[in-house]
Amino acid sequence: MSVLLAVTGFDPAEWAAALEAAAPGRTIRVLPDGAGDPEIRYAVVWKPPAGALSALPNLRAVFSLGAGVDHLLAMPDLPDVPVARIVAGDLTARMTEYAVWRVLDHARRGRFYREAQNKSVWIERGQPAASELTVGILGFGELGRDAGEKLAALGFRVLGWSRTAKHHASIEVLPGEDGLSAVLGRSDILLVLLPLTADTRGILDARLFARLKHRTPLGEGPVLINAGRGGLQNEADILEALDSGRLSEASLDVFETEPLPAASPLWRHPRVFVTPHIAAASSAPALAPIIMRQIEAAERGEALQNLVDRKRGY
Structure with a gap:
């Protein structure tokens, strides 16, 4: 099982390193690497490019690197899979x-x-x-x-x-x-x-x-x-x-x-x-373990937390 990282405005290397440290043994693919890979079941994203998610045939869930999810819900090709927002003490x-x-x-x-x-x-x-x-x-x-x-x-x-x-x-x-x-x-x-x-x-x-x-x-x-x-x-x-x-x-x-x-x-x-959108900047070391714990729980068949209601928009 692999995880896709597709981010804009964040340092992908920093987030990939934090995700790998939080879940040794899991494969983290950083877009454009992994585009369309059937081994990818989860995507960790912030403002991903068009087509990045719809090209994944076995995607099970999407995690937004922040409290806001409007960037995802505005995507016309967002797959019909659960979308989770980040709720974390640090944020x-x-x-x-x-x-x-x-x-x-x-x-x-x-x-x-x-x-x-x-x-x-x-x-x-x-x-x-x-x-x-x-x-x-x-x-x-x-x-x-x-x-x-x-x-x-x-x-x-x-x-x-x-x-x-x-x-x-x-x-x-x-x-x-x-x-x-x-x-x-x-x-x-x-x-x-x-x-x-x-x-x-x-x-x-x-x-x-x-x-x-x-x-x-x-x-x-x-x-x-x-x-x-x-x-x-x-x-x-x-x-x-x-x-x-x-x-x-x-x-x-x-x-x-x-x-x-x-x-x-x-x-x-x-x-x-x-101020330049810094009120609650997402911290890779603080948030990556929370995301990976959710993914590990999902792999055990447990329900995801903090799911977005697409009708309400949050």
Whole structure:
């Protein structure tokens, strides 16, 4: 039994070495080696080229090297086999670190003090306590729940939103369209960790921003943090909302086009903080053993974990 590695944007040598170390004796084939090989039963992928999976006659399952699977579900020739997404403590911790970093930076007026430092100006500006700020989290799955718990532990009021009803012992989670309106109307900082589906594509647009509260304890409009997927956002609408004051600031880790084009005004906007899709970077040493344990379990006839519902898109 062989495993195909087909990745774009990752170092294939690093991942092949990590997969081999996690399962000595298994053969790891790195595309284009192994194309169409009948010995390949499993594929480990990130944005694989067209035809890479459909050419495998005995493929049993596909593993995505990340929490997002929209890159796979968009493939017209994706084989009718189970698709598993990565759920790992390392990936969750990295996303939570990013979320806490950006929430705290906005809450503690990081932009204001960076501008003051650039001008060599010693000036103090009042800032609310964490307990005075509400962080609304759109997307309350594994990543959203962990980020919410850590933010709540710091004293922030936290609200969660999901399309379907979910329960949490200490965080209020509001489902459906009515829940979305409530979260938008109460949030001072909006943290977006949604998957990209037909229902969520372009959701961060002028219509959604119009439903936000008008003023926050920070003295301006709400803050937007998107660490989900670039396809969730309408960047022209984000810029308009920033310029009108509907949004006060934005931290964006994902974009409609990646890498973000040099001509994009987001690079130079004074109220935008840009990071290059690094909020929860996949680590080969941390994730390869998890993938190979799943494959070993599947070979023993056990059910795969964290399977994607193709109808829901995640």
